[in-house]
Amino acid sequence: MFRIIKKSLKTGVVTGHHPDVNVPHEPVSREAIEKARPFRRSMTIREVDTGSCNACEMEMNALVNPIYDVERFGVHIAASPRHADALVVTGPVTVNMERALKDVYKATPDPKLVIALGDCAVHCGMFKGSYAVTGPVERHIPVDVRIPGCPPRPAEILAVLEALRKDPPDSAR
Amino acid sequence: MIDARPAVEQLRVAFTQAIIGVGSLHGIPILRLDKRDVPTVAHFIHTHPGLRGSLSLLWAVDHRPREARDELCYLFTLAARKDWLLLATDLPDGEREFSSITPTLHAAKWYEREVRDLFGLIPVGHPDMRRLVRHEHWPKGTHPLKKDFSWNRVLERVQGQYAFRKIQGEGVFEVPVGPIHAGIIEPGHFRFSVAGEPIMQLELRHFWKHRGVEKLFEQQQLTAAVPLSERVSGDTTVGHSLAYCQAVEILLGMEVPQRARYLRSLFLELERLHNHIGDVGAICNDTAYVLAHAHCGRMKEQLMQLNDRLAGSRFLRGVNCVGGVAVDVTDAQAAQVVTELDAIERDFTTIEKILFANASLTERLENTGILTERIAWDHAVVGVVGRASGMDRDIRRDRPFAAYGELQPQVPFYRYGDVRARMRVRLDEVHESIRLVREIRRRLPQGPLTVRPRREPVAGEWAISAVEGWRGEILYVVMAGELGRIHRCKVRDPSFVNWPAIQWAALGNIVPDFPLINKSFNLSYAGNDL
Ligand code: SF4
Numbered sequence: 001m002f003r004i005i006k007k008s009l010k011t012g013v014v015t016g017h018h019p020d021v022n023v024p025h026e027p028v029s030r031e032a033i034e035k036a037r038p039f040r041r042s043m044t045i046r047e048v049d050t051g052s053c054n055a056c057e058m059e060m061n062a063l064v065n066p067i068y069d070v071e072r073f074g075v076h077i078a079a080s081p082r083h084a085d086a087l088v089v090t091g092p093v094t095v096n097m098e099r100a101l102k103d104v105y106k107a108t109p110d111p112k113l114v115i116a117l118g119d120c121a122v123h124c125g126m127f128k129g130s131y132a133v134t135g136p137v138e139r140h141i142p143v144d145v146r147i148p149g150c151p152p153r154p155a156e157i158l159a160v161l162e163a164l165r166k167d168p169p170d171s172a173r
Numbered sequence: 174m175i176d177a178r179p180a181v182e183q184l185r186v187a188f189t190q191a192i193i194g195v196g197s198l199h200g201i202p203i204l205r206l207d208k209r210d211v212p213t214v215a216h217f218i219h220t221h222p223g224l225r226g227s228l229s230l231l232w233a234v235d236h237r238p239r240e241a242r243d244e245l246c247y248l249f250t251l252a253a254r255k256d257w258l259l260l261a262t263d264l265p266d267g268e269r270e271f272s273s274i275t276p277t278l279h280a281a282k283w284y285e286r287e288v289r290d291l292f293g294l295i296p297v298g299h300p301d302m303r304r305l306v307r308h309e310h311w312p313k314g315t316h317p318l319k320k321d322f323s324w325n326r327v328l329e330r331v332q333g334q335y336a337f338r339k340i341q342g343e344g345v346f347e348v349p350v351g352p353i354h355a356g357i358i359e360p361g362h363f364r365f366s367v368a369g370e371p372i373m374q375l376e377l378r379h380f381w382k383h384r385g386v387e388k389l390f391e392q393q394q395l396t397a398a399v400p401l402s403e404r405v406s407g408d409t410t411v412g413h414s415l416a417y418c419q420a421v422e423i424l425l426g427m428e429v430p431q432r433a434r435y436l437r438s439l440f441l442e443l444e445r446l447h448n449h450i451g452d453v454g455a456i457c458n459d460t461a462y463v464l465a466h467a468h469c470g471r472m473k474e475q476l477m478q479l480n481d482r483l484a485g486s487r488f489l490r491g492v493n494c495v496g497g498v499a500v501d502v503t504d505a506q507a508a509q510v511v512t513e514l515d516a517i518e519r520d521f522t523t524i525e526k527i528l529f530a531n532a533s534l535t536e537r538l539e540n541t542g543i544l545t546e547r548i549a550w551d552h553a554v555v556g557v558v559g560r561a562s563g564m565d566r567d568i569r570r571d572r573p574f575a576a577y578g579e580l581q582p583q584v585p586f587y588r589y590g591d592v593r594a595r596m597r598v599r600l601d602e603v604h605e606s607i608r609l610v611r612e613i614r615r616r617l618p619q620g621p622l623t624v625r626p627r628r629e630p631v632a633g634e635w636a637i638s639a640v641e642g643w644r645g646e647i648l649y650v651v652m653a654g655e656l657g658r659i660h661r662c663k664v665r666d667p668s669f670v671n672w673p674a675i676q677w678a679a680l681g682n683i684v685p686d687f688p689l690i691n692k693s694f695n696l697s698y699a700g701n702d703l
Binding site: 048096 | 308310311317322323324325326327328352353355356357358359360380381382383384385386388389400401404405406407408410464467468470471473474477478481487488490523524526527530697698699
């Protein structure tokens with residue numbers, strides 16, 4: 001018990017201790033921000049892997065560690081698509097996962113946001129053209145936000161999630 | 174190091190008629206057999222007390238267009254001296270059947286089903302002829318690794334149903350899970366047959382993430398495929414790319430400079446560290462012990478940021494290249510790495526103490542998901558899982574690569590085979606990795622980082638290389654094709670052999686403990702499905 005308390009005190013607060021990143025490579029579109037409006041204060045994400053190399057997953061997992069602690073922004077990770085406001089899809093869509101992706105999309109209640117995470121999800125990356133890959137996520141379900149990178153760093157993912165919560169850039173004027 | 178000659182002699186005496194030829198390539202003895210004799214010889218190698226060979230790899234090659242034949246190769250690791258021994262057999266053009274060795278060698282089960290799916294060769298006598306890689310909706314006769322199958326062919330969809338094994342009886346019911354799971358993990362399907370609480374049978378159905386990696390390799394130049402190998406299983410970037418590079422280096426006659434060897438070891442250990450620490454946390458998390466998870470997650474993140482500073486990639490992408498390494502580490506950086514790791518070791522040790530003092534945690538981990546030594550041996554299980562079940566094997570020590578010949582890593586190993594043993598292997602390896610990094614820094618020699626190829630690759634020549642990644646041994650077989658291209662690249666992630674074993678470890682446990690058992694194995698779906 002005392003050991004645990006001592007350790008916690010010694011460690012202190014580590015949240016936010018990560019290097020800064022540049023803003024997302026591709027600005028988040030107005031439509032996406034509009035669509036995300038109901039979820040500004042609380043967004044529940046369901047992650048779907050359709051054939052990634054699992055590095056993208058690891059970065060998604062990193063988002064919930066104490067350093068990025070994505071929950072402080074009201075973002076939660078859900079275990080079921082039925083609880084989700086947004087789907088984060090990683091990986092090119094493989095022949096074997098195509099059905100499952102469509103099922104998950106159908107199971108997610110409207111209105112929903114689809115985020116394609118990583119080069120694979122955006123344009124199939126290295127696996128483009130392979131017989132076992134049926135194309136990027138966009139070919140199967142509508143995508144609202146793209147986060148390129150192989151894999152994108154957690155801080156980059158955070159930046160995009162943050163951009164979704166802001167007012168569109170020109171509405172301030 | 175490699176001396177399988179006594180074994181070869183022994184086999185030659187025992188099977189005078191069966192052995193057509195004896196050869197050797199890059200120090201690996203090769204016995205050529207008629208395809209009918211393979212099961213007997215394989216069985217002999219597996220069971221003879223002086224040999225005790227475990228099947229490490231089984232792969233097929235389609236030699237067209239150069240020669241009209243298919244070849245099957247069986248790689249054994251002999252227990253006594255950890256030597257390699259290779260059996261090879263030819264199937265002339267048009268012949269599709271070969272005798273299965275699975276009835277006597279459990280470890281061949283998935284390999285032979287894989288060969289059947291990808292090459293259309295039929296393992297006669299195999300007890301389980303269901304499809305493995307090709308799911309039921311793939312049309313009949315699609316065998317992607319055959320040379321006449323174009324890599325970018327679009328598959329059509331047909332109807333089909335996978336026949337799961339059924340257990341029947343009063344009170345027995347099935348719990349299907351997946352392919353999409355709760356939590357952020359990869360897709361795979363598990364089917365539990367349970368009677369009341371305990372699991373009576375677990376059946377896996379994987380290969381949802383099959384991306385055609387081996388076929389994609391065949392579209393590349395030997396020297397250009399490193400990025401693809403890094404993306405076979407993202408969490409093992411260094412392990413996979415290193416294994417790939419080593420195989421190509423053999424084909425191009427390259428002698429990697431000392432400094433590059435040391436740096437390769439350094440990066441491999443850094444990869445092992447962040448994964449092992451993350452896993453320890455994740456195991457604790459699955460017993461609802463969030464405190465340890467949070468601390469381990471923090472340390473893991475610290476290591477990933479260290480990677481980012483060293484190599485510009487959190488996963489150490491792009492550090493390995495054919496002929497050496499592409500990223501240098503300055504003296505100041507090396508010193509920095511050691512200081513940070515010292516701090517992490519202190520940090521980690523206090524967590525370890527907290528873990529060991531936690532009786533309720535120990536209660537959950539002990540005797541959960543036991544993989545017995547016998548089953549581990551039958552399945553030729555490798556890596557962390559093997560070392561927790563009494564298999565004293567580690568490529569870093571047994572078949573040194575990179576700088577491990579001089580570093581002499583210590584290999585922890587336990588016999589209990591439960592979740593706790595697997596966690597303890599990881600805990601011990603964390604300390605050992607940190608020691609190795611200190612050692613590397615102390616010895617890091619000066620010199621060039623890469624060499625140039627000494628010769629052109631010869632079409633049809635091949636090479637095997639093995640690397641002990643953080644999960645276990647990664648094997649690559651690379652065969653050169655015309656004009657410096659890849660003719661065949663067989664990739665084997667440790668997950669491929671360890672997955673079937675999990676079906677045994679789960680037996681008799683309750684379903685809610687399965688996530689914990691699964692986490693303690695922590696196998697890759699991507700590396701398995703390819
Ligand atoms: S984008 Fe890169 S990191 Fe993400 S799944 Fe694809 S290959 Fe892996």
